[in-house]
Amino acid sequence: MKSKKIITVIISAALCLGMLVGNNNFQTIAKAAEVNVNLIKNGNFDKNLDGWGSYTAYGGDGRISLKDGAINIQVDNCGTVSYGVQVYNDGFKMYKNGKYHLEFDVSSTTDRKIDYRIQRNGGDYRSYFGETIDISKDVKKVSQDFVMNDENDMSPRFAFNLGNVTGKNINPHSIKIDNVKLVLIDDTGVQYDEEKPEQKIVLNQVGYKPGDKKKVVFRAQSEDSKFRVVSAETKKVVYEGNINGNSYNEAAGETDRFGDFSSVTVPGKYTIETDGLGSSYEFTIGQDVYKNVFKDLVRFFYMQRCGQEIPKEFGGTWSHPACHTDLAKIYGSDKKIDVSGGWHDAGDYGRYVVATSKAVADLLSAYEDNKGAFGDDFNIPESGNGIPDVLDEVKYQLEWMLKMQEPLSGGVYHKVTCANFPGTVMPQEEKEELIVCPISTTATGDFAAVMAMGYQNFKDVDPSLAQKCLVAAEKAWAYLEKTPNAVVKNPDGIVTGEYGDSDDTDERYWAAAQLFKATGESKYDNAFTEMAKAKIQNGYDWALVGDYGNMAYLSAKDANQNVANNIRNNILNEAQKIVALDRNDGYNVPNGKDYSWGSNMGMNNNAVLLAQAYKLSPNPEYLEYAKEHINYCFGKNSLSKCFVSGYGSDSLKNPHHRPSIVQGKAIPGMIAGGPNKNLEDPIAKNLLEGKAPAKCYLDNSESYSTNEVDIYWNSPIVHAMAELNMD
Incomplete structure (x- = not known):
C-alpha cells in the first residue's frame, strides 16, 4: 500500500470535527x-x-x-x-x-x-x-x-x-x-476498569464449509497435548486431535501451538476444548455458512448510497432521507454542477474517484469470475428486477462517476466533499457547501479503466449505459494522452481525504489494459505493452492498481504472449512470496510485522492475488492460504476478533462510521481497517503503546486509524470470497 502518511491525511481532520464517540468497550x-x-x-x-x-x-x-x-x-x-x-x-x-x-x-x-x-x-x-x-x-x-x-x-x-x-x-x-x-x-473513589481476558483458542468464528481445511491456534503455554471438537447441540466429543508445534510469533508477541480438525465435515455447530485452556467460541460447519455474511458485505454498498433515500424497509435503523443533493461548486470558480449520487467512501461522507474505482473494480471482477455468487435477492430496492443486484449497485456508482467527468476535456474531477469533515451526524445533516476538487490524472486513469469494465459488464444488460461508459472511457484516455503526470494534493482550504499520489503510471497501465480488453484496439495494446516492458506494475490498492491491469490484459483477446508470459511469471512470483510468509506465520497470513493502516485490505488483496495465481498455476497451497486470509478476518487472529460487524462471537461493534455511531449500533457486514502498528490516533497511542504489531487494534469508534470502515476495504473481501467460492 501507499505510505501511511498519505492515508493519515485522509482522516487527520476528523480528530477535531466531532466525529467520534467515547462510550465504547475498550479492549485494553x-x-x-x-x-x-x-x-x-x-x-x-x-x-x-x-x-x-x-x-x-x-x-x-x-x-x-x-x-x-x-x-x-x-x-x-x-x-x-x-x-x-x-x-x-x-x-x-x-x-x-x-x-x-x-x-x-x-x-x-x-x-x-x-x-x-x-x-x-x-x-x-x-x-x-x-x-x-x-x-x-x-x-x-x-x-x-x-x-x-x-x-x-x-x-x-x-x-x-x-x-x-x-x-x-x-x-x-x-x-x-x-x-x-x-x-x-x-484517586479515592476511582474504579479502574479491568483488562478483558484473552481468548486462548482461536479460529474462524463464522465457520467452515465441510471440505475446507480447518486449523485452530492455541495461543498460550499449557500442558495440553490434545484438543476436542465438541458438538454444541449434543455436547458430545466428535473428534480428538493432537496439539502440535510450539513457535514464537513475533508479530503477535505470543507463543502459538496448532491443531487440525479438517476431518470434521458433518454440518453443525461446534466448539473446541482443551483441559487447560477451556473452550473456543462457537463456530458452524455447513455448505452455506458464508451465505449471509457475503450478502451483508455486498449490501454495505447500498447502505453507503448518497443522494438517495434509504427507506426503512431496506435501511432499518440506519434509514435516512436523500442527502447531499445540492449542486457542488467547482473549486476555484463560481460554477456549480450536479454530482449527486454515488457511495459515501467510509466513516465520512466524501466521494472520491480513486477510492471508488478500486471498489467498483473489485465488485465487477468478482462478478466476472463467479457470477453464481451474485443473485437478485440481496434486499436492495432493485432486487427482483432480473439483474444481479451487484450490477444494480455498480450501476448506481457508474452513473455518479459519469457526472465527475468534465465534458469538454474528458478529465475527471478527483473528489467531491465539503471543505472539512462533518460532525457525528447522519448524512442528511451535513449541510456545508459541496466542493468538487480539480481534475487529476490518477482519477482520470482509474475512471477510464472502470468505465471500460462497465462497458463489458453492461453491454448485454444495459446497452445504453454500456455505450456511455465506453465513450467516457475513450474520452478520458484521450485526456491522458495529452496530459502529463501531476502530483495530487489537497487544494488550499480542503482538509478531507486527499488520496494523494505522485505517480500515475499504474493508473495509465490499468486503463490501457482494460480498454484493450474492451475494444481490441491496437493503440491501447501498444500503450500497455510499452509500459509493461518498462516495468510490470503490481497492486490491488487504491494507490497501486497494476494488478487490475495485469488480470485485464491476461484475459484480453489477442494479447501479446511475450508480455502475457512475463505478467504470469510476475504474479506467480508474488504468490510464492506470500505463501512463503504464510507458512511461517502462526495464523498463516503474510503481514509479519507490517501491520499498517487498512491492514485488513492488504490481507484480502493478497487473498485475491493467490486466487488469481491458482488460475494460472493450480497449486493447492494458493487456495489453502487464500482461505486462511479470510479465516483471519473472521476471527483466526491474535486478537480472536471477527473484524466483520454482525458475525462471530466477538465481532466489530464500534466502528468509526458516522451512521453506526449516531444510531449506537453497527451496520452488519462492514469490515474494520484492522491492526495498525503506527498508532495514528490518540486512543491508539494511549492504549496500545508497547503492543505487538498484530495486536494494535481497538474496537472503538474513536480509533479511526484501526477501526474505520471503507467501501474499498469491503470490496476486496467480497472479491476474494467470490473467487474462492466462499459465498
Whole structure:
C-alpha cells in the first residue's frame, strides 16, 4: 500500500470535527493511574513541541512554534468558531471521581478571550472542565482543582481554543503558553476498569464449509497435548486431535501451538476444548455458512448510497432521507454542477474517484469470475428486477462517476466533499457547501479503466449505459494522452481525504489494459505493452492498481504472449512470496510485522492475488492460504476478533462510521481497517503503546486509524470470497 502518511491525511481532520464517540468497550484499559505526576507530556516545552498539536478550521489561520522555552501560537485569523485555531494535547487519561489539579501560564500580545477545556475528544465534545478567560500581555497563571464527574475516558483532549471565542475577529497576534500541568491528586473513589481476558483458542468464528481445511491456534503455554471438537447441540466429543508445534510469533508477541480438525465435515455447530485452556467460541460447519455474511458485505454498498433515500424497509435503523443533493461548486470558480449520487467512501461522507474505482473494480471482477455468487435477492430496492443486484449497485456508482467527468476535456474531477469533515451526524445533516476538487490524472486513469469494465459488464444488460461508459472511457484516455503526470494534493482550504499520489503510471497501465480488453484496439495494446516492458506494475490498492491491469490484459483477446508470459511469471512470483510468509506465520497470513493502516485490505488483496495465481498455476497451497486470509478476518487472529460487524462471537461493534455511531449500533457486514502498528490516533497511542504489531487494534469508534470502515476495504473481501467460492 501507499505510505501511511498519505492515508493519515485522509482522516487527520476528523480528530477535531466531532466525529467520534467515547462510550465504547475498550479492549485494553489502564489498570491504575499515576498520582501526583504531570499527565501532560512536555508541559514545559524545554526542548521541543512533542506531544502537542494544532488545528485550524472554518477560516481560522495560525501556526505554532517553540519560542523562549514556551509554545508560541501566531494567530493570523480567528475564523468563525472558537476552535478555528486550536492547540491541544491528547496523551493522557481521565478517571471518574478523580480529583485533579490543572495549571498553566498564558499571555497574549493583544487583549482577548480564550477557551481552555479538558473535553471528550469526539462525539459531543462535551467539556469535563474548563472556562473562558481574559488574557493580555501580562502573564496569567491559571490554577484550578476539579473533580472528573464523567465516566472514565481513555483518550480525552486538553484544548486551548484560540479562534473566534466572542463572535468577533481579532487582528493578527501571538499567544504564549507555558508550564502546563494536569495532576491526579486524589484517586479515592476511582474504579479502574479491568483488562478483558484473552481468548486462548482461536479460529474462524463464522465457520467452515465441510471440505475446507480447518486449523485452530492455541495461543498460550499449557500442558495440553490434545484438543476436542465438541458438538454444541449434543455436547458430545466428535473428534480428538493432537496439539502440535510450539513457535514464537513475533508479530503477535505470543507463543502459538496448532491443531487440525479438517476431518470434521458433518454440518453443525461446534466448539473446541482443551483441559487447560477451556473452550473456543462457537463456530458452524455447513455448505452455506458464508451465505449471509457475503450478502451483508455486498449490501454495505447500498447502505453507503448518497443522494438517495434509504427507506426503512431496506435501511432499518440506519434509514435516512436523500442527502447531499445540492449542486457542488467547482473549486476555484463560481460554477456549480450536479454530482449527486454515488457511495459515501467510509466513516465520512466524501466521494472520491480513486477510492471508488478500486471498489467498483473489485465488485465487477468478482462478478466476472463467479457470477453464481451474485443473485437478485440481496434486499436492495432493485432486487427482483432480473439483474444481479451487484450490477444494480455498480450501476448506481457508474452513473455518479459519469457526472465527475468534465465534458469538454474528458478529465475527471478527483473528489467531491465539503471543505472539512462533518460532525457525528447522519448524512442528511451535513449541510456545508459541496466542493468538487480539480481534475487529476490518477482519477482520470482509474475512471477510464472502470468505465471500460462497465462497458463489458453492461453491454448485454444495459446497452445504453454500456455505450456511455465506453465513450467516457475513450474520452478520458484521450485526456491522458495529452496530459502529463501531476502530483495530487489537497487544494488550499480542503482538509478531507486527499488520496494523494505522485505517480500515475499504474493508473495509465490499468486503463490501457482494460480498454484493450474492451475494444481490441491496437493503440491501447501498444500503450500497455510499452509500459509493461518498462516495468510490470503490481497492486490491488487504491494507490497501486497494476494488478487490475495485469488480470485485464491476461484475459484480453489477442494479447501479446511475450508480455502475457512475463505478467504470469510476475504474479506467480508474488504468490510464492506470500505463501512463503504464510507458512511461517502462526495464523498463516503474510503481514509479519507490517501491520499498517487498512491492514485488513492488504490481507484480502493478497487473498485475491493467490486466487488469481491458482488460475494460472493450480497449486493447492494458493487456495489453502487464500482461505486462511479470510479465516483471519473472521476471527483466526491474535486478537480472536471477527473484524466483520454482525458475525462471530466477538465481532466489530464500534466502528468509526458516522451512521453506526449516531444510531449506537453497527451496520452488519462492514469490515474494520484492522491492526495498525503506527498508532495514528490518540486512543491508539494511549492504549496500545508497547503492543505487538498484530495486536494494535481497538474496537472503538474513536480509533479511526484501526477501526474505520471503507467501501474499498469491503470490496476486496467480497472479491476474494467470490473467487474462492466462499459465498
